[in-house]
Amino acid sequence: MIKGAEMLNKIFQSKIQSGQGNNRVISRNDFLKQIALVTGFIMTSCTPVKILLNSHDDKYDKDAYLKKKILEAFVTTVIPGADTNNPNLCTIFYDEYYPFYKYCGFFISDLCNKSKKMFGTECFYDLSLAERTEVIQAGLDDDSTTEKIYTAAIFISQVSVYCSIYDDERGCSLIEFPGSYAFMILKCITQIITTILLQN
Amino acid sequence: MENLKTDILVIGSGFGAAAPALRLSEAGFNVLMIEKGKNIVPEKDFRMTQDPKYLLQYIKGVSDKSISMMYAEGLGGGSGFYEMVSLRAPSKVFSQKDENGNYLWPAGITRQAMDPFYDIAEKMLHVEQISVDEIPKSGAVFSLLMKNLGYSCDRSRYAVKGCVGSGYCISGCLFGAKQSLHQNYLPQAQKLGMKILTDTDALDIRTCIPNINSTKKCFSINSIPYRYEVKCRQVEKGEMFTVKTKILILGGGTVGTAKLLLNSKKHLHFLSSHLGKNIAFNGSVKCVGLIPENMIEGDMLSGRSHPGMISYHFFDSKGITISSAKPLPLHVVAAARLQLEGENRKPSYWGQPNVDLMKLYRRRMIVLYALGLTPPAAEIYLDGTDSVKPRMNLTPGLIRYYKSISKLLESIFNRNGCKIIHHEMLDSEGQPNDEINFSTTHMIGSCRMAESKKHGVVDIYGEVFDYPGMFISDGATVPSSLAVNSSLTILANAERISEHLVKRLSMNKNQDLADSF
Numbered sequence: 001m002i003k004g005a006e007m008l009n010k011i012f013q014s015k016i017q018s019g020q021g022n023n024r025v026i027s028r029n030d031f032l033k034q035i036a037l038v039t040g041f042i043m044t045s046c047t048p049v050k051i052l053l054n055s056h057d058d059k060y061d062k063d064a065y066l067k068k069k070i071l072e073a074f075v076t077t078v079i080p081g082a083d084t085n086n087p088n089l090c091t092i093f094y095d096e097y098y099p100f101y102k103y104c105g106f107f108i109s110d111l112c113n114k115s116k117k118m119f120g121t122e123c124f125y126d127l128s129l130a131e132r133t134e135v136i137q138a139g140l141d142d143d144s145t146t147e148k149i150y151t152a153a154i155f156i157s158q159v160s161v162y163c164s165i166y167d168d169e170r171g172c173s174l175i176e177f178p179g180s181y182a183f184m185i186l187k188c189i190t191q192i193i194t195t196i197l198l199q200n
Numbered sequence: 201m202e203n204l205k206t207d208i209l210v211i212g213s214g215f216g217a218a219a220p221a222l223r224l225s226e227a228g229f230n231v232l233m234i235e236k237g238k239n240i241v242p243e244k245d246f247r248m249t250q251d252p253k254y255l256l257q258y259i260k261g262v263s264d265k266s267i268s269m270m271y272a273e274g275l276g277g278g279s280g281f282y283e284m285v286s287l288r289a290p291s292k293v294f295s296q297k298d299e300n301g302n303y304l305w306p307a308g309i310t311r312q313a314m315d316p317f318y319d320i321a322e323k324m325l326h327v328e329q330i331s332v333d334e335i336p337k338s339g340a341v342f343s344l345l346m347k348n349l350g351y352s353c354d355r356s357r358y359a360v361k362g363c364v365g366s367g368y369c370i371s372g373c374l375f376g377a378k379q380s381l382h383q384n385y386l387p388q389a390q391k392l393g394m395k396i397l398t399d400t401d402a403l404d405i406r407t408c409i410p411n412i413n414s415t416k417k418c419f420s421i422n423s424i425p426y427r428y429e430v431k432c433r434q435v436e437k438g439e440m441f442t443v444k445t446k447i448l449i450l451g452g453g454t455v456g457t458a459k460l461l462l463n464s465k466k467h468l469h470f471l472s473s474h475l476g477k478n479i480a481f482n483g484s485v486k487c488v489g490l491i492p493e494n495m496i497e498g499d500m501l502s503g504r505s506h507p508g509m510i511s512y513h514f515f516d517s518k519g520i521t522i523s524s525a526k527p528l529p530l531h532v533v534a535a536a537r538l539q540l541e542g543e544n545r546k547p548s549y550w551g552q553p554n555v556d557l558m559k560l561y562r563r564r565m566i567v568l569y570a571l572g573l574t575p576p577a578a579e580i581y582l583d584g585t586d587s588v589k590p591r592m593n594l595t596p597g598l599i600r601y602y603k604s605i606s607k608l609l610e611s612i613f614n615r616n617g618c619k620i621i622h623h624e625m626l627d628s629e630g631q632p633n634d635e636i637n638f639s640t641t642h643m644i645g646s647c648r649m650a651e652s653k654k655h656g657v658v659d660i661y662g663e664v665f666d667y668p669g670m671f672i673s674d675g676a677t678v679p680s681s682l683a684v685n686s687s688l689t690i691l692a693n694a695e696r697i698s699e700h701l702v703k704r705l706s707m708n709k710n711q712d713l714a715d716s717f
Contacts, residue, residue, distance in 0.1 A: 077551070078550045078551065078554075079550075079554070079555060080551065080552050080555060081555060097253050133551060136550075154549070154550045155533075158533050158550070158554070159252070159530065159533055162529060162532070162533050162558060163250035163251075163529040163530050163533060164250065164529075165249070165250055165251040165252065165253075166251075168247065168248060168249045168250075168251070172529075174555060174558075174559075175555070175558045175559050175562045176559070176562065177529055177562065180247075180248040180249045180250055180367075180371075180529075181248050181249075
């Protein structure tokens, strides 16, 4: 398996490039690797992270409702239009399978601190979409460790919501993904090739 | 867990392991199979899902900066998670030569010699050419891209029976239509008395008797002493036990078998120096594009994951076949973080621009991939623990190959008005990786067959040089790239090895100890 620092670096520093330079294309194998990377958010040996984790304000850790509101606001900023009735909208942040849950406390605290610093209120969820977007961008522009945590939070939100990983039947209406368990009759998923070729 | 004894021990349960397990069970031998991965009951354990937790239970890999190898770990090996593409390797494959002009395949193993075993494998897996009205939309799009440029393509052959069109075949077919080994070889062998232990990791192999070569001429199963002892660990419980066996068959795959033998080298001193080397990776060059608005869309997130079509158009000129792959939702999530060629806009891997891209990619992103006759250039080695790592020297020839095939795939997209989607990979330090990384699920050859120990690890019947009664029957023995998906050739070769083994053991089945010496 790809592990440790390799996973971490690959997931967190993978960014869209300007189209210049030595680009590669992603393959199905890369995709499988990518999900390995999602699960491989391992930063235990990273000293700056240890410092961050130990120093963040833990008042949000004790209030589940508040945490949920903040995380929902985050997810709907990253994915505007995400279904807020989805009971699993924020589940991935607490899922102990993904090591992000260890950093969730710091992440929430940092979102609120940035909200206060930038817009005078620590209620991130009360900000407008444009303001929340600015807060998240500030996190991405912060020091490299904070950037990594924000990048991971964005990525796991996307994996969770777009792919509906906690509910195989739900899917994601935003992108018209009917869900993995949406049963399509054969006719719906094939196209008579001769018809297609005649179109040309 | 008590220590065990068996006449025949098969390690692994994928394509390479299942054939000898069944054939030896049919011949009446006492067979025990051990598998490191979890037990899988298709209708109960397979899921149509994008959940990484589920997928990563079974999908494993090893990687380095220039090569990544993915494989499946679970009962049935890769058969639960492959694309079902089942193609015979073209004749040209068997006449490939190495850089010194030596043939890679041993004399006598040609496509013609392999055909009877391909027949058996195809019959067992119900392999048939897909019918016209079963071609998925993504396959139709691929055909159109090729036809527009005057390139030929054919309907592919699949190991499927009674497809209900559920889709997401690679996360495991819970309807039993995909012909994984759970539908044929494994239950048939179990019916004949074969026992399977899953969650059981083979750690190393030792010989039970000092001069193992003295047993070389023991053919009767009754006369063969217990020659090999395999140290095992129950994965969940951590309990250790051993299995003593007369005949040992290694079928844990290119990575698994080589890993086991590398970990056994301290006990098996006469293994060939080729162990772990000569891994061919079947080309594996990919390109991703976006289908233009004026072309039909592929509805990429619904239905079958396989494309149904393949092109041999460039096989003679470039030694490649080209197919398309349908991205899965997780794939598209990753892709939406990518860059469309020629678009000079701000990165948009989150927020509304990302939602817009997801909507677009979800219907119009398609992957072209070329499998080709690249040389056996990779190897795996112990990384200082009990684990293995791959490595490969990216020669100027491999770089030229990658660039030339990428250029061809890009030109197919470009000339059809498609946009190329780029993605930057990073190295282990998190820096942009300027080097090429081949990623493959078709790695073969870590214990290749050859006419002598000087050139390979096993003889033409899969028997390990200097270790009588120890056989390798999986993809590790296949000595070259195939330019098509490797599963059918691995199975056919395992059938060939099994036929020899059954003949050899059955010939002397009733002889007593005195006779066989």
